[in-house]
Amino acid sequence: MRALVIGAGAVGTKVSQQLLSSNVVDKIILRDTSPEKLGIASKTLGRHVEVEHFPFSQNMDADVVVVASPRGTQLEAVKKAISLRRPTVVVSDDLAETVSILNLEKEAFEFGVPVAVGTGFAPGLSCVLTAYGKTFLEEIEEIHISKMGTGGPACAMVHHRALSRVSYEWREDKWNKRIGGSGRELLWFPEPVGPQDCYHAALSDPILLRNAFPEVTRISAKMAATRKDRFTAFFPMLVPPHNEGGVGAIRVELRGTKNGIQENIILGVSERPALAAASVTALTAEYLLKQKINFNHMSTLALMVEPSEFLSELTKRSIVMEIFEGDKTTA
Amino acid sequence: MDKLRRALAAVMTAAAVASALSFQKEPGIEKRTGGWKKISDFGTK
DSSP states (O other), X not given: OEEEEEOOXXXXXXXXXXXXXXXXXXXXXXXXXXXXXXHHHHHHXXXXXXXXXXXXXXXXXXXEEEEOOOTTSHHHHHHHHHHTTOOEEEOOOBHHHHHHHHTTHHHHHHHTOOEEEOOBTXXXXXXXXXHHHHTTOSEEEEEEEEEEOOOSHHHHHHHHHHTTSEEEEEETTEEEEEETTOSOEEEEOSTTTOEEEEEEOOBSHHHHHHHHOTTOSEEEEEEEOOHHHHHHTTSOOOSOOOSSOOOEEEEEEEEEEETTEEEEEEEEEEEOHHHHHHHHHHHHHHHHHTTOOSOSSEEEHHHHSOXXXXXXXXXXXXXXXXEEEEEEEEO | OHHHHHHHHHHHHHHHHHHHHHHXXXXXXXXXXXXEEEOOOOSOO
């Protein structure tokens, strides 16, 4: 089995590393347009991975294509992969690009090509946690996602832009626009991240979750940010982003009913975002190769995989899932 | 003037402490305790 990983950034390199250790793939080709990134990746991965200095969407001779390239290059790569009928995994975290990729659903369906959209930390793990949280409830009414932290420089750029763009929130059968950086809410993430002020941001989670759970009346996504993040979001990024951010977190809150009683389920993960995104992406690629997916067309991870099994497999790869258990008492 | 300022600060501190204690003792105030717990079993075979 051959895997083509497009993008030798923080996520792409780690995906290659994880696919190498999975024994599902015989050969990995890591492709990027930047010779510097390929040089660093090649030092990290050794001779087991073939590096290619090639345009992103060219010659995709592989059994699975992993698209982990920067924002703005993913759509073309996915188009090409679908036309060549290659099972595809797209990390995809930029809102506009995710919408454009989802518009290729018809082509993927016609060609019978499985395409997993949003396989990072959030969206990605957030979608699987939502599907898992749903098993605790009889009916879900609301889904609220929040995230903190960034992976590599490409992820940091998306994070930076997201706070100055319009955020979309699903509320009572329509999309409501919210100004990025507004709607402060203090949310508790798993330790060591803890409490963080979170704001509306142009995140793609609500779009993907709306596709997966059309019956839900409210879906929102917020992002942790500082005052500096919110102020500088409207300007170009003057300081180059870090190679990889520190520990981040996601928090998934589901509100619904069980036995006629209102229930809240809160799930979370604290991990380095690039590492978690790479684990989710690599595992999705393995699922595609083993044909362990529910659909042979375009879908989100929430519908494509069996959540309990997927999360259980991620736990074996050192990604720790947590649940918030609160005791309601009256003093 | 300094004595007056100190007296005022003491009164304000005492008031803040008293209100915090009375808030804690107030019956019917809902408190939530708990925390994050690792999920080890996802119910898979």
